[in-house]
Amino acid sequence: MSQRIVFLQGGGIGLEQEQSLRHLLTVLGVKLEFQVIRAGRYAVEHGEPAISPEVISAIRETGIALKTKLFSPVPKGKEMPVNVNAQLRKALGLFASVRPIHNLAGLPSRFSGLNFVLVREITEDLYAASEHEIVPGVVQSFKIVTEAACLRFFRFTCELTRAMGRKTVHCIHKANILKLADGLFLDCFRRVIAEYPDLVGKDMIVDNGCMQMVSRPHQFDVVAAGNLYGDLLSDLGAGLVGGISCTASVNYGENVKVYEAIFGASHDQVPPGRANPLPLLMPAIELLRDLGYTDPATRLLTAIETVLQAGQVRTRDLGGSASTTDFTEAIARELM
Template identity: 45%
Template structure:
């Protein structure tokens, strides 16, 4: 099969090469079609996304991307936002769990964040009323709320999850977040075997840093989902272990959600774990569940052993050495 690979900016090319090597070691048979996108490409070409990229994603239906930066103050819209809206990848899925060998304050985190991906304040509807007043529109629709809530409950049912929690601020934003919460409760009634509750966003943030194990699946509108995704990544060691999938009806785009780390780009220092974990999510959705499980197990075992790991988790290995260590485990 064919899939699009977007290395992106900074360390993107190095960690994308890790994906290529691991994909070959697993004999996935994936034919990668590579396209440039991001701030570095924009500096060369004046365009943020290389010609043919969007057509290739539409034709393949599958894509994996590294970190991309957006030039500031030059009128470009975020690549992530463009891709999500262009392909209607309405669900952003972020699994977060404790990794043995990565020192954190918690050792029992196992959460999944389901973020609505297409509307809310990220719709980008902003305008100036006058020179001193800017206005942004928080767009929430029932169809989008229903779709993301049903996705969360279907995911919970399929993956043996026991509880889905709606994240909101309906006590203040009674119409917009109120619509989200009402729709959540309507959908929840169709899944009686799954516990459904809700939590106000600020209270949720406090509870997550006190006792994260009390949560299972969190479903949220776009902005709240973005915030709590990074917060939850911090509970397990940071964005270096945060894979993500953007899921639509006909297109799926997987990504490492960390930044492009230009300060270490080209120095063989990057940790490729997040993009490899995103690749494992992709393999799982392709039906290659054994290969996905094998890759995840290899990453976990390598990190837990702690001998050949990158500097961000206390080691001295480079990107290439860490990748080869993973590949060696895949051969066992």
Template identity: 35%
Template sequence: MHTVTLIKGDGIGPSIMDEAVKVMDAAGAPIHWQEAYAGLAAVERFGTPLPEQTLAAIDQTKLAFKGPLTTSIGGKGFRSINVVLRQTYELYANVRPAKSWAGVNSRYADVDLVIVRENTEGLYAGLEHYLTPKKDIAESLAVVTRAGSERIIEYAFQYAREHQRRKVTVCHKANILKYTQGLFLDVAREIAPRYPEIQVEEKIIDATCMHLVMHPQQFDVIVCTNMFGDILSDLTAGLVGGLGLMPGANIGKEAALFEAVHGSAPDLAGKNLANPTAVIMAGVMLLRHLGEIEAAQRIQSAVEKVVREGKQVTPDLNPDSTAGTVEMGNAIVAAMA
């Protein structure tokens, strides 16, 4: 039996997480769920967006399954809980697969790539401040270390080898940012020869974006620094049908966190309209991480079947559907029977 910290999140989080838990339980996954709170739900209950009780739970389980959290935009409000969790538990590898879905109306039918994003450094390190008392000049520092670059690039090549991927694209901006991006690229050039069976290419971030839109089939595994990975993850989601279909994993040496990568969509909360696919597929990634391969495959096959048939899916996948979040979850459970 695996014990996993369950954080349902804000907005649509509780509704989609309930469906994910229902599906995972129905698949026979041996998981004991230990519920904890973060974000606005935690503020309402504990007066803080990240209570000590939640950190204590993750300290114990080393595994978290999380719904979307609401984070304020701009200089007011609390800092991103996602960033804090990633840095607290050294969840240095953010993994986001983007694969085309049968039954989903998207621009491409044959995309199958993975973004491996450095998750703790770069411009998201949180080192920013105002330079003047008037707060009219702000500065953010991008931190790239050799150690951080080595572990994420090594992870990307290991991932490619273990999943029989053919190529790793090192995405960078070393032509302009000579030191930070230059260091990242230098480390990639040192590590790549250890994986002679894997093709390696170097590509500047802006060219990567253009080529992803024009011909995404040329990519397999893309590894990059934090902010570039954040942007590319959403771009690749757009290639396969949107964030409602995109799962995410945050992997460290001692802990891991799995989540839907979309927002909390408070305008949809309580309306039984939110698509649970992304977080259910994050649950599949969690099960694979735990070695529960059979349960993971049962769920994945059932989700693919329901999405392909397009009948019991949420309206974002089929505007003519009258099914909602709960009905889609029920259909996935039925497809496993």
């Protein structure tokens, strides 16, 4: 019996990425039953809600979803644009985003041999988007930090660190300036890490953390950060290993996991048939591993790296001229 997965299709190059993934899963002999549901701007263009009740109920029922990049609907008039990715996280109660940062053989990068994990709290901070205009020309935004959310986040991070066989957790903060908000974040970290004597806890001010990450990144094992710092450090980390094509994101909630492509684009930016499938293939590899398909996940990653190392077949964003189909078929040949 095949595993049912909710597949959120956001349109754009996600349509081609989906077909690439389906073909490679067939070659691998892995049977996953995708319940495809449109979301974001792609759903709105078809007269559906950006995030429908069907999406939320289906993901809660299966406990697992894979998604392409979701675009926000174009606002009408003076409407404020809505971030549908954040809307989905809130509706599902997702509270932590896990981003593996590691090299992909065949992609040029600033550093080699990198392998660390960035864990980002995704419910609070400035991204809670609590803001208002006090008077014309003066806007106030609130940085929300609560003890309950911080304790949950750090316990999750420490349990994940243990499960991965890792040893060191760096907490990234700005408590030297934001003594109350980031001070609470740091205090919760210190309280929780004390409950895990087998782990080493370190903390680092965010500006120094950025410098250290681009100069001595091998020192990091697990990096834990709040919503804003985590967002910035996620892309910074991706830049160290060859770009966002070779990274993935897994969002965690209570009994829910959402694996997502962190890069996507419309066909206004990427011509039809020229999409790079890697942004969806990388989270799919994480999904396969978590479902117990360890060998197929390893085979797929090895095939991708073999094609990249050969350097003959690459999509335009990777320095080549291959189509989505060309790149997918090259990977498929390595799997046969």
